[in-house]
Every structure is written in structure tokens, then in C-alpha cells.
Amino acid sequence: MRSRSEILGMMKNRVLVIDGSFGVEVQRRSRTPFRTPEELNRIEPGTVRSIHRDYVSAGADVLLTNTFGGTAHKMSLSGISDPVPYIKEGARLAREAAGDGALVFGDIGPTGILPYPLGEGNFEMFYSEFKAQASVLLGERVDGILLETFSDILELKAAVRAVRDLSEDVFLGVSMTFDQGGRTLTGTDPINYALTFNDLSVDAIGMNCSLGPAEMLPLFSELAAICPKPIFIEPNAGLPQLEDGNMTYPVGPEEFSHYAQEFARFGARMVGGCCGTGPEHIREVSRAVKGMAPVKRDPHPRAVLTSPASVVDLDQFTIIGERINPAGRKKLREAMEKGDLALVMDEARAQVQAGAHVLDVNFGHEASVDWSFMEKVILSICYNLGTPVSLDIQSTEILEAMLRIYPGRPLVNSSTCKEEDLMPRLGMLKKHGGVLVVLSMGKDVPHDVNGRIVNVRKALRKAGSQGIGKDRLIFDPIVLSLGAGYDPQATLDTIGKLKELKLRTCCGLSNLSIGLPNRGMLNASFLAMAVKRGLTSVIMNPLDETLRGILDSSLMLDLRKATPKGGGSEQGIVKCLLDGDAPGALKLIEDTAAAKGPLLVLEEILKPAMERIGILYSERKIYLPQLIQAAQTSKPCFDRLESLMPGSANAKEKFVIATVKGDIHDIGKNIVAAIVRSSGYEVIDLGRDVDTEKIVSAVKEHAPLALGLSAMMTTTAPGISEVVKALKANGLKVPIIAGGASLNSDLVLKLGADRYAKDAVDAVTFLKERSRG
Numbered sequence: 001m002r003s004r005s006e007i008l009g010m011m012k013n014r015v016l017v018i019d020g021s022f023g024v025e026v027q028r029r030s031r032t033p034f035r036t037p038e039e040l041n042r043i044e045p046g047t048v049r050s051i052h053r054d055y056v057s058a059g060a061d062v063l064l065t066n067t068f069g070g071t072a073h074k075m076s077l078s079g080i081s082d083p084v085p086y087i088k089e090g091a092r093l094a095r096e097a098a099g100d101g102a103l104v105f106g107d108i109g110p111t112g113i114l115p116y117p118l119g120e121g122n123f124e125m126f127y128s129e130f131k132a133q134a135s136v137l138l139g140e141r142v143d144g145i146l147l148e149t150f151s152d153i154l155e156l157k158a159a160v161r162a163v164r165d166l167s168e169d170v171f172l173g174v175s176m177t178f179d180q181g182g183r184t185l186t187g188t189d190p191i192n193y194a195l196t197f198n199d200l201s202v203d204a205i206g207m208n209c210s211l212g213p214a215e216m217l218p219l220f221s222e223l224a225a226i227c228p229k230p231i232f233i234e235p236n237a238g239l240p241q242l243e244d245g246n247m248t249y250p251v252g253p254e255e256f257s258h259y260a261q262e263f264a265r266f267g268a269r270m271v272g273g274c275c276g277t278g279p280e281h282i283r284e285v286s287r288a289v290k291g292m293a294p295v296k297r298d299p300h301p302r303a304v305l306t307s308p309a310s311v312v313d314l315d316q317f318t319i320i321g322e323r324i325n326p327a328g329r330k331k332l333r334e335a336m337e338k339g340d341l342a343l344v345m346d347e348a349r350a351q352v353q354a355g356a357h358v359l360d361v362n363f364g365h366e367a368s369v370d371w372s373f374m375e376k377v378i379l380s381i382c383y384n385l386g387t388p389v390s391l392d393i394q395s396t397e398i399l400e401a402m403l404r405i406y407p408g409r410p411l412v413n414s415s416t417c418k419e420e421d422l423m424p425r426l427g428m429l430k431k432h433g434g435v436l437v438v439l440s441m442g443k444d445v446p447h448d449v450n451g452r453i454v455n456v457r458k459a460l461r462k463a464g465s466q467g468i469g470k471d472r473l474i475f476d477p478i479v480l481s482l483g484a485g486y487d488p489q490a491t492l493d494t495i496g497k498l499k500e501l502k503l504r505t506c507c508g509l510s511n512l513s514i515g516l517p518n519r520g521m522l523n524a525s526f527l528a529m530a531v532k533r534g535l536t537s538v539i540m541n542p543l544d545e546t547l548r549g550i551l552d553s554s555l556m557l558d559l560r561k562a563t564p565k566g567g568g569s570e571q572g573i574v575k576c577l578l579d580g581d582a583p584g585a586l587k588l589i590e591d592t593a594a595a596k597g598p599l600l601v602l603e604e605i606l607k608p609a610m611e612r613i614g615i616l617y618s619e620r621k622i623y624l625p626q627l628i629q630a631a632q633t634s635k636p637c638f639d640r641l642e643s644l645m646p647g648s649a650n651a652k653e654k655f656v657i658a659t660v661k662g663d664i665h666d667i668g669k670n671i672v673a674a675i676v677r678s679s680g681y682e683v684i685d686l687g688r689d690v691d692t693e694k695i696v697s698a699v700k701e702h703a704p705l706a707l708g709l710s711a712m713m714t715t716t717a718p719g720i721s722e723v724v725k726a727l728k729a730n731g732l733k734v735p736i737i738a739g740g741a742s743l744n745s746d747l748v749l750k751l752g753a754d755r756y757a758k759d760a761v762d763a764v765t766f767l768k769e770r771s772r773g
């Protein structure tokens with residue numbers, strides 16, 4: 001087993017070659033049927049060993065164990081209840097083939113479950129799945145762990161935590177997979193990904209799968225430009241095609257190796273291959289990059305806060321909404337204590353609509369609020385509203401728990417410069433990521449500027465000693481009560497001094513005017529002056545129009561502008577659905593139905609609204625979390641309209657959907673089912689790994705408007721043509737739409753389906769075209 005620093009040292013001196021794909025190779029070489037590739041580690045070890053050996057002799061420096069799908073959850077879907085012996089054997093086989101030459105990295109892939117509020121997953125569940133798998137791999141003394149093909153940052157963050165809680169000494173690489181639009185499934189772009197994971201204790205940040213090298217190059221160059229950590233890449237051998245009933249990848253070894261050189265020129269320190277690459281690809285890659293000196297990059301990381309689908313740039317003026325705070329607000333306090341998410345989300349939504357870029361979340365008397373409710377609030381804001389959160393939490397225990405499960409890079413609000421406040425928070429930041437607000441005070445607030453700056457310098461030194469730079473700190477100059485005789489000029493001068501020191505600043509306003517008349521005016525005037533002195537962010541009530549107006553004008557006069565907040569031009573029902581405003585949507589639907597009748601509202605208002613949302617999604621103006629939220633929000637509206645209609649009028653057109661035989665992946669299929677359902681169709685979901693006969697008999701029984709087939713893997717895609725043939729043999733005619741990660745338009749037509757579904761919205765469009773209504 002080699003140490004972390006040893007492997008990083010190797011990467012400094014040369015470009016390491018990772019092996020190629022496993023899935024396609026085992027498919028080609030295995031003699032026995034298997035439920036999942038990991039099963040071969042025990043039932044056909046010779047095949048697995050021979051693949052590893054071929055990669056070694058092709059020149060691979062790194063072998064990945066055949067354990068990609070080895071979480072207990074994924075293995076159980078293939079009917080294997082105890083994954084441990086398969087993972088153990090997987091590690092041993094790779095080690096055996098590697099000998100003393102190649103490194104062995106334990107390969108871990110995602111669980112296939114989406115996190116709350118998009119699905120049933122949560123941090124602790126992901127964490128225990130990955131911890132179990134990683135502990136077996138580490139027990140077999142692998143040289144490193146590679147977390148590959150992840151599409152959600154929360155799940156990946158849980159996996160990183162799990163590995164690091166087992167070992168600080170093992171090399172750890174992370175890799176996410178992006179679509180052609182440059183986002184992961186839950187909306188993360190390369191910049192967000194790089195900056196979120198740069199905070200964590202990972203050694204290399206990479207991209208793999210889904211796209212070919214040509215499609216990945218622009219995304220990789222974005223990563224290279226911003227990511228301070230070593231970067232790596234494993235593209236597929238192009239986008240798959242169908243040839244004689246088999247799936248093939250078009251990019252051959254030589255062409256692939258030219259791209260490998262190109263990636264190395266962008267600074268890749270490890271290059272390998274994903275789906276469709278084999279030993280010949282790796283041989284050429286090895287030839288192409290082994291002589292190359294590693295290219296030094298000059299990355300420019302940015303100071304940002306993130307949630308899965310959004311990045312807030314702290315170099316633009318940032319508005320932090322303060323209203324999720326129950327101080328003096330009985331209703332909000334009761335909602336938090338009862339666990340009523342709706343009211344808290346209303347408060348969140350209103351602030352985002354009013355222009356807040358980040359939401360401060362304060363639970364008041366924390367002992368009376370359930371931790372799981374706090375988690376729900378944070379995740380709903382992050383995923384559904386797409387807004388990063390400022391964790392305004394007093395208890396260090398709760399703060400750490402929420403930092404741990406935070407999907408991205410949050411703001412932590414706040415710490416004084418006192419050792420006992422600052423050190424634990426810096427420790428948490430180091431472990432879980434994030435940006436910290438530091439108050440320029442120790443035990444007391446110094447009256448003058450110099451005293452506050454002394455504190456700031458002390459905090460900078462302490463943070464530096466923990467490896468936390470000034471890009472992850474924001475300083476609060478401290479606003480005190482004018483009525484109690486404090487001099488606001490000291491605060492303004494501190495802002496000016498902090499600006500000179502090139503530090504970011506943030507303050508609250510309300511302390512200033514406590515006990516004085518005309519509070520709003522005083523706060524607004526102070527804010528204008530603070531902007532002039534260089535303030536970079538403020539915690540305020542964005543619904544206060546005076547304050548907003550003064551802030552906007554001050555920024556304009558100071559030739560600065562607040563970070564623009566996207567979207568917001570939609571109105572009426574579309575807006576309600578996008579915002580997840582269920583009561584608002586229902587009221588609108590009921591009011592209109594009373595005037596115009598339910599059928600008209602269904603056909604001319606609700607369905608077109610979902611269609612509009614589909615278009616916004618296709619145009620990448622919204623991302624999956626908002627699409628799913630809109631579908632969830634529209635459900636009670638559809639139900640309500642249905643209940644208002646007589647039986648015959650509400651007979652819905654049907655859609656049958658299934659993942660084909662042999663394929664256990666169902667994230668995409670579930671999303672399509674949910675979106676189609678929310679567009680007013682009856683969905684008969686047959687599940688995953690469905691027998692062809694079962695699909696045929698469902699078509700016979702339901703006579704659906706269309707059939708949807710999903711196949712994620714190249715190995716299972718031919719299952720689509722099997723269904724097509726079986727339907728034909730039974731004399732059944734039904735339009736078929738097919739989708740899945742390894743498919744494309746060409747392929748789907750060749751497999752005999754009528755249309756390719758790039759996403760859920762395509763499926764709805766297809767149904768609409770065929771609608772008999």
C-alpha cells in the first residue's frame with residue numbers, strides 16, 4: 001500500500017495512466033451468465049484477472065478494482081445480499097495482477113438513489129453504504145480510492161466523508177459525470193464541482209463517463225482553469241452507436257490517444273478511459289502521454305458559495321436574506337418547533353424572489369427544533385430554490401451536523417476571534433468545507449478600528465495555520481447601537497481598512513438603530529455609506545423596499561452591481577409551480593375552475609403550464625430539482641381538477657414505462673414517470689429489470705398511448721429491440737419512446753423505437769403529439 005503523499009509525488013513527476021472500462025470487457029469475455037460484473041470476482045475470477053493483466057501490459061499505472069457497483073444497495077438489486085466477499089475478491093484480483101508495478105485503486109460508484117427532496121436518499125444513508133464498501137477495500141490495502149461517475153454533490157460528499165473517516169492516509173480521487181450541457185444530473189457545473197470539492201480532503205478532482213473525449217474537452221478546460229487540486233479524466237470512447245445489433249463506441253485507440261495528449265496539455269495528471277475503452281486504447285494512451293512532462297497550470301479559484309445547481313460569486317455584492325429567524329416571530333417559531341416546512345419555505349421563497357442571493361437560516365431556540373427538520377429546511381432551500389444557505393447556528397454540535405449534510409459550500413455565520421470560538425469552527429470548515437464569517441471582536445468589541453483589525457489579523461493567522469485562506473473568510477466590522485452611544489464611524493472605517501487589506505466584508509444592520517425612531521431610514525443610510533466604503537455583502541431583509549432601493553442605488557453610484565439572480569420572469573400558475581408554492585397554485589386553479597370549469601382549466605391552463613416548464617428545462621433555464629418540484633407541486637392541482645370532473649371526462653390517457661430486462665438503473669425512468677404523470681397522464685410504471693413478456697402483456701392490457709423504455713447501459717440497450725420484436729410478434733402496435741445514458745437518437749431508431757427521449761420533457765412532447773384528446 002502506497003501513501004497519499006507518495007502517489008501525489010508520482011503525479012508531480014509524470015502523467016499517470018488509469019486503466020480502461022470493465023463493463024464492456026467482462027461482457028465480451030465472460031463465459032458464465034452474471035447478474036452484475038462484481039459477481040465475476042468470485043464466479044469467474046480468471047476473466048477478471050485477465051482483464052487486469054491486459055491493462056497492466058498495456059501500460060496502465062493504475063488499476064481500478066472491479067467493485068464499481070459494490071454498495072450493498074446496488075448489489076441487493078441484483079439479488080446479492082452480502083457484497084463483502086465480492087469486494088474483497090475484487091481487490092485481491094487487482095492486486096495480484098498489479099504485482100509491484102501498478103497501483104490499485106478501489107473503485108466505488110454511486111448508489112443510484114437521489115437525495116431528498118428529489119428522492120429517498122439522505123446523507124447518513126449514503127455515508128453508511130460507502131463506508132461499508134470502502135472499509136472492505138481499505139482492509140485489502142488498496143493504494144487509493146476512486147469515487148467515480150457521481151452525479152450529485154451530496155452523495156459524493158457523503159462518500160468522501162466515509163472514506164476519510166476510515167483513513168486520512170489513503171489517496172482519494174473524486175469524479176463526477178456531466179451531460180453535453182455541462183451539468184451533472186442534479187445541476188452542478190464544473191466550476192461549482194471544483195470549488196466545492198477543493199475544500200474537502202480529496203487529492204484529485206476528475207470527470208468520467210457519459211461523454212466522449214471531444215465533448216469532454218471544453219468541460220475539462222473549465223475545470224483546469226479553476227481547480228487548484230490535481231485533475232484527471234476518463235472519457236468514454238465517444239458516443240455509442242449500434243452496429244449489427246450490438247452497441248459500439250466509435251473512437252478508436254489512436255484517435256483516443258490524441259485526445260489523451262490534449263487532456264494532458266490542459267494539465268491532467270491522470271488519464272484513463274471509461275465506457276467503450278479497452279486495453280488497446282490504454283496502450284495508445286500510455287504511448288502518447290508517458291513521455292510528456294506534467295503541464296503546470298495556473299488555476300484561478302474563485303470565492304463562492306454553492307448549492308447543487310447554483311454558484312454565488314462573493315466578488316459581486318451579495319445579499320443575505322435574514323428572515324428565516326424566529327426571534328420575535330411566534331408563528332415562525334411554532335412552525336419550526338412543529339416541523340412545518342411549508343411556512344419556512346414560504347419565507348425562504350419570498351426572500352429569493354425579492355433578490356436574496358443567499359438565505360441565512362437561524363432556528364432560534366435550537367433545542368426545541370428537530371435536527372431532521374433542520375436538514376429538510378437546508379436541503380429544500382438548496383435543491384428546490386437553488387439558493388446557498390448561511391448556517392446561523394449557535395450550537396457547535398448542530399452546526400457540525402448541518403455542515404456535514406450541506407450539499408455544496410455554505411456560509412457559516414459566525415465566529416468571534418476568541419480561540420475557543422474560532423478554532424472549533426475552523427476545524428469544521430476544514431473537514432466539511434465552507435466559508436466563515438468572522439466577527440472582528442474577541443471577548444469584547446474594540447471601540448476603535450485598530451483593535452478590530454488586530455483581531456482580524458489574528459484570525460487570518462489561525463485560519464492560515466489550518467490551511468484556510470482568506471478566500472474562505474468574510475469579516476464582520478461589527479455594527480453597534482447608535483442609541484447606546486457607539487460611534488458608527490468606527491465600523492465604517494473598519495470596512496474601509498478591510499477593503500485595503502483585500503478582505504471581504506459582511507454586516508447586519510439592525511443593531512445600529514435599536515431604540516431609535518426612523519429605524520428603516522437610519523439602517524438604509526448606513527448601508528449606503530458602508531457600500532461606499534467597500535462593504536461586499538449584507539445580511540438584511542430583502543423585502544424591505546426602502547432598503548433594497550437604497551442598496552441598488554448605492555451600488556449603482558459606486559459603479560458596482562449586486563449578483564444578478566436568474567429567472568423570475570414567469571407569472572401566474574407557472575411561477576407558482578416553479579416556486580413550489582402549492583397553496584398558491586391550488587388557489588389559482590380553484591378560482592379559475594369556478595369561473596371557467598375544470599376541463600378548460602386543465603386543458604388550457606394547467607397542462608400548458610407544465611409544458612412551459614418543460615421548455616424552460618430543455619432550454620436549461622431551470623434544472624432537474626426545479627422540474628421535480630414543479631411536478632410535485634402540480635399533483636394536488638391535477639387531483640383537484642379531476643375531483644371536479646364527471647367520470648368520463650377525466651379518463652386519462654395511459655403511458656406504460658419500464659426499464660428493460662437486465663438493467664437495474666431507474667433514476668431516469670422514475671423522473672420520466674413523475675414528469676409524465678404531472679402532465680396529466682396515467683402512468684403504469686412496471687419498474688426496473690422488467691421481463692419482455694411482462695411489457696408485452698401490459699401493452700395488451702392497457703392499450704397505452706405510448707410505451708416508454710429505458711436502458712442505461714450499452715449492454716442492456718439491445719433489450720429495446722427485443723421488446724420491439726416481441727410486440728410485433730404479438731401483433732401489437734404502440735408508439736415507443738426510449739431513453740437512457742448510453743442512447744442517442746440514431747441508436748434508438750436503429751433499435752426499432754420511434755423516438756429518442758433526451759429527457760422527461762421529450763417524453764411528454766411525444767405523448768402530446770400522439771394524444772387522441
Ligand code: ZN
Nearest residue numbers: 209210274275
Ligand atoms: Zn463510463
